[in-house]
Amino acid sequence: MGDTQNDDFEMLKALFDFEATLAKTLSFSEGEYFHLQQSNTKQRNWWHVVNRKGQVGFVPSNYVATVKVEAEYLLAFLSDCIKNLNESSSHSQKQDLLIKIIERKKQVQMFVKPHSKKQQAPKPPPRLDDSTPPNGVSPSFDLRPVVSQQQISEERDSPPKSSSTNDENDDTRSKCDLKNIKQHSFDTDNQDDSQDSSESIKPNAIYEIVQAVRKETQLSHEMSKVAVETVLISLREFLPGGAARSIIDALLREANSNITCPKNAIDAAPDALRMMTALNALSKAANDAQQRGWALHDDSHDIQTQLLELISVMSNADVNISQHVLSSHRYVYVTTLVQYYQMETRWPLRQLLLQAFGIMCGLERTALATLALSSLPAEIARDMRDNPRAVSRLSHSALLLSMVLSMGDKLPVTHFEQLGLEFAQFLLELLEDPPETDVDEQIPDLFSTLLLAYNLQFENPFDNILLNALETRDMAKTFCEKVLLLLNREGDLFAVSLRVDPITNCLRASKQARGVVVPVVRGHGVLPSCHFCNAFIVDTTSLES
Numbered sequence: 001m002g003d004t005q006n007d008d009f010e011m012l013k014a015l016f017d018f019e020a021t022l023a024k025t026l027s028f029s030e031g032e033y034f035h036l037q038q039s040n041t042k043q044r045n046w047w048h049v050v051n052r053k054g055q056v057g058f059v060p061s062n063y064v065a066t067v068k069v070e071a072e073y074l075l076a077f078l079s080d081c082i083k084n085l086n087e088s089s090s091h092s093q094k095q096d097l098l099i100k101i102i103e104r105k106k107q108v109q110m111f112v113k114p115h116s117k118k119q120q121a122p123k124p125p126p127r128l129d130d131s132t133p134p135n136g137v138s139p140s141f142d143l144r145p146v147v148s149q150q151q152i153s154e155e156r157d158s159p160p161k162s163s164s165t166n167d168e169n170d171d172t173r174s175k176c177d178l179k180n181i182k183q184h185s186f187d188t189d190n191q192d193d194s195q196d197s198s199e200s201i202k203p204n205a206i207y208e209i210v211q212a213v214r215k216e217t218q219l220s221h222e223m224s225k226v227a228v229e230t231v232l233i234s235l236r237e238f239l240p241g242g243a244a245r246s247i248i249d250a251l252l253r254e255a256n257s258n259i260t261c262p263k264n265a266i267d268a269a270p271d272a273l274r275m276m277t278a279l280n281a282l283s284k285a286a287n288d289a290q291q292r293g294w295a296l297h298d299d300s301h302d303i304q305t306q307l308l309e310l311i312s313v314m315s316n317a318d319v320n321i322s323q324h325v326l327s328s329h330r331y332v333y334v335t336t337l338v339q340y341y342q343m344e345t346r347w348p349l350r351q352l353l354l355q356a357f358g359i360m361c362g363l364e365r366t367a368l369a370t371l372a373l374s375s376l377p378a379e380i381a382r383d384m385r386d387n388p389r390a391v392s393r394l395s396h397s398a399l400l401l402s403m404v405l406s407m408g409d410k411l412p413v414t415h416f417e418q419l420g421l422e423f424a425q426f427l428l429e430l431l432e433d434p435p436e437t438d439v440d441e442q443i444p445d446l447f448s449t450l451l452l453a454y455n456l457q458f459e460n461p462f463d464n465i466l467l468n469a470l471e472t473r474d475m476a477k478t479f480c481e482k483v484l485l486l487l488n489r490e491g492d493l494f495a496v497s498l499r500v501d502p503i504t505n506c507l508r509a510s511k512q513a514r515g516v517v518v519p520v521v522r523g524h525g526v527l528p529s530c531h532f533c534n535a536f537i538v539d540t541t542s543l544e545s
Contacts, residue, residue: 009071009108010068011034012035012065012067013067014030014032024058026051033052037050046060078105082105207260210259220316232252260319278309278310282306282310283340286339300349304348311352314360322363335374338374357404384398385422391438394430398446402453405450408456424451424465427447427454428473428476431479432478452483
């Protein structure tokens with residue numbers, strides 16, 4: 001920042017309090033002063049400053065303002081900086097900072113000394129014009145010392161030794177000024193090079209770097225982003241200022257934004273090609289008439305390979321790529337996989353299909369709605385009832401069906417041929433009396449979540465199939481315990497790792513009603529329904545101990 005003709009110098013003054021949360025930023029209070037370390041920064045959102053304590057860091061530009069101060073105040077400020085730096089032993093790059101502050105102090109002293117000797121006859125040196133840069137040297141770089149007429153007469157009358165001393169002082173000052181000029185020119189060139197380098201960075205360069213890391217390391221897209229950011233931050237610590245560091249800063253700014261594949265390059269992205277190859281192979285298997293035969297099973301390895309590839313890509317690729325491929329041709333790939341699930345009878349392949357559907361639910365809200373409106377829920381319900389003692393099969397099926405139903409999308413009426421009263425009774429029966437092979441007690445937890453998601457289908461208590469199924473039972477002890485436990489913990493009843501917005505916790509409604517959500521009838525007829533999860537609210541004061 002430049003200085004004015006009136007010997008006023010510019011500093012930065014804090015307008016508000018600021019609490020630093022990022023590395024290399026400074027906390028400060030309102031009214032605190034700073035000396036600007038570097039003004040030619042391309043990004044004006046942050047200023048690189050030093051405070052009175054000798055601490056160096058960045059401050060947000062919208063929290064400070066430029067103010068005029070007298071040379072004496074700036075000298076005192078710089079003296080305090082030097083004193084605090086000398087007392088500090090842990091400051092990094094301490095010597096470089098000391099040299100810069102001492103040089104700046106000497107420059108300011110050149111303006112102060114003439115005013116401190118007003119009793120002397122000689123006039124101060126001629127003032128510099130408005131075009132004089134902050135280092136006190138004119139643009140013509142005229143390094144000849146400016147001497148008054150009185151000083152010339154004193155030099156003639158003084159002894160030769162004194163004259164020699166003055167000459168040496170002038171030469172020393174000239175050398176210092178020349179050094180400052182060269183340093184200023186060097187810094188300016190470096191800053192210009194840095195700006196040119198950062199401007200010449202290829203668009204989407206950081207995304208290409210992330211994809212290169214993902215390709216070579218087999219890391220997921222998210223983990224590749226973390227790896228690239230870690231390397232860039234480490235490089236920035238070791239590199240000196242200049243073009244290289246400017247490039248690192250530009251890449252870090254891009255990395256801090258949302259790193260996604262450009263829309264015009266999604267179709268050609270390696271992950272998109274892998275995903276479409278797997279989906280096309282599975283579509284071919286679904287359309288193959290031979291798959292409808294029971295005797296042909298020699299293709300299971302090929303189909304399993306394609307399913308594992310699809311699961312791997314959807315789990316690890318850029319989310320935008322997976323969403324783009326799934327939504328292509330109005331989600332035809334999703335509906336084709338549902339058709340293949342209906343035809344496939346081999347459980348190992350069905351299990352992989354369920355895993356793929358589960359990942360789709362977490363990736364795309366529309367894909368989840370497409371699955372809910374397809375024949376998949378009815379087919380899963382039929383498969384569960386056909387295999388009441390296969391714990392692994394029941395667990396995978398219940399988990400996916402909970403995800404499909406958790407958003408409350410209304411199912412077609414025809415689905416309730418499989419998802420009707422008998423299905424609800426089947427779930428309650430296994431929940432209360434799980435298979436003997438369920439040693440980990442997975443069935444009660446999974447089926448409780450499934451029943452709560454299933455309950456979202458019914459708005460009118462009189463038409464609630466789950467309520468009708470509960471009325472046919474003498475006891476639903478385990479189900480009540482599971483629901484009350486969830487409510488007491490204030491947990492999300494449908495937390496199944498979806499990337500879409502979670503269901504609103506029905507505890508809000510129960511607190512407003514001053515009751516406890518109890519999904520069972522105790523001889524009180526139809527109970528009021530919770531607006532959020534359609535559970536049944538009973539006033540705690542009316543419950544018998």
